[in-house]
Amino acid sequence: MDADIGDFLRSRRARVQPEDVGLQAYGRRRVPGLRREEVAQLAGVSVDYYIRLEQGRGPSVSDAVLDAIARVLRLDGTEHTYLRTVARPRSRGSAPASSQRVRPGLRLVLDSLAGAPAFVLGRRMDVLAWNALGDAVVGFSRMPAAGRNMPRQVFLEPAARELYPDWAAVAAETVAYLRLDAGLHPNDRQLAKLVGELSLKSEDFRRLWADHQVKSKTGGVKRINHAVAGELVLPYETLGAAGDPGQSLVVYTPEPGSETAERIALLASWAAAPDPAG
Numbered sequence: 001m002d003a004d005i006g007d008f009l010r011s012r013r014a015r016v017q018p019e020d021v022g023l024q025a026y027g028r029r030r031v032p033g034l035r036r037e038e039v040a041q042l043a044g045v046s047v048d049y050y051i052r053l054e055q056g057r058g059p060s061v062s063d064a065v066l067d068a069i070a071r072v073l074r075l076d077g078t079e080h081t082y083l084r085t086v087a088r089p090r091s092r093g094s095a096p097a098s099s100q101r102v103r104p105g106l107r108l109v110l111d112s113l114a115g116a117p118a119f120v121l122g123r124r125m126d127v128l129a130w131n132a133l134g135d136a137v138v139g140f141s142r143m144p145a146a147g148r149n150m151p152r153q154v155f156l157e158p159a160a161r162e163l164y165p166d167w168a169a170v171a172a173e174t175v176a177y178l179r180l181d182a183g184l185h186p187n188d189r190q191l192a193k194l195v196g197e198l199s200l201k202s203e204d205f206r207r208l209w210a211d212h213q214v215k216s217k218t219g220g221v222k223r224i225n226h227a228v229a230g231e232l233v234l235p236y237e238t239l240g241a242a243g244d245p246g247q248s249l250v251v252y253t254p255e256p257g258s259e260t261a262e263r264i265a266l267l268a269s270w271a272a273a274p275d276p277a278g
Contacts, residue, residue, distance in 0.1 A: 013039060015073075016072070034073075118133070124188070219235070
């Protein structure tokens with residue numbers, strides 16, 4: 001699995017132009033963005049030191065150096081944390097257990113959200129549990145067990161491009177979340193297998209994975225083109241599960257009084273019917 005610090009730093013260097021950091025761009029550049037010697041100069045380290053870091057030969061690099069490099073490359077908070085993680089391969093944990101169980105208390109919380117679509121995501125963005133309204137919106141129960149994984153749904157299910165009107169944005173965010181997980185768990189064989197499968201079967205995934213974007217899953221707005229209810233505009237919040245760092249509760253929270261809220265209420269009635277398929 002690819003969680004290479006060199007590829008990440010090179011991709012971030014390419015985003016920053018010399019003019020952005022007060023440097024003059026002299027001569028023709030073979031690659032976009034900053035050169036390695038420019039990053040080293042601005043970060044206050046030797047060129048050789050920075051080159052060794054990009055080559056993954058700097059396991060004892062200090063926080064101060066990583067902070068300086070993050071400042072030069074204009075990394076956001078998530079990218080900065082990711083850099084610290086992949087820069088110290090010896091400090092990264094071993095592969096987690098393959099089973100992921102949702103605690104009974106979290107399931108009770110999930111089911112208590114009767115008026116809001118909600119589900120629990122685990123490692124590798126596996127969908128571990130959902131409430132009735134979450135199922136009515138996304139259709140988790142109709143997916144094969146192996147397919148209850150957000151990256152697989154987004155990239156391998158043809159219907160996903162119709163389900164998500166903003167498919168390109170959803171795809172990019174999904175890969176960025178998965179890339180962050182890969183950096184935190186480089187020895188996860190199941191994650192390596194997932195990345196390999198998606199890379200083999202989806203050209204879009206390969207392109208986005210090579211871009212090395214990283215993002216944490218916190219909140220946002222997702223549009224869903226529902227087969228029964230029509231278009232749903234769903235703000236969402238992601239809440240970490242205390243005691244289970246690999247799990248998070250995702251709750252869709254439609255604006256009160258909005259057209260989406262009315263459609264969600266209809267879906268709730270539909271989901272509660274004895275035979276929803278009817």
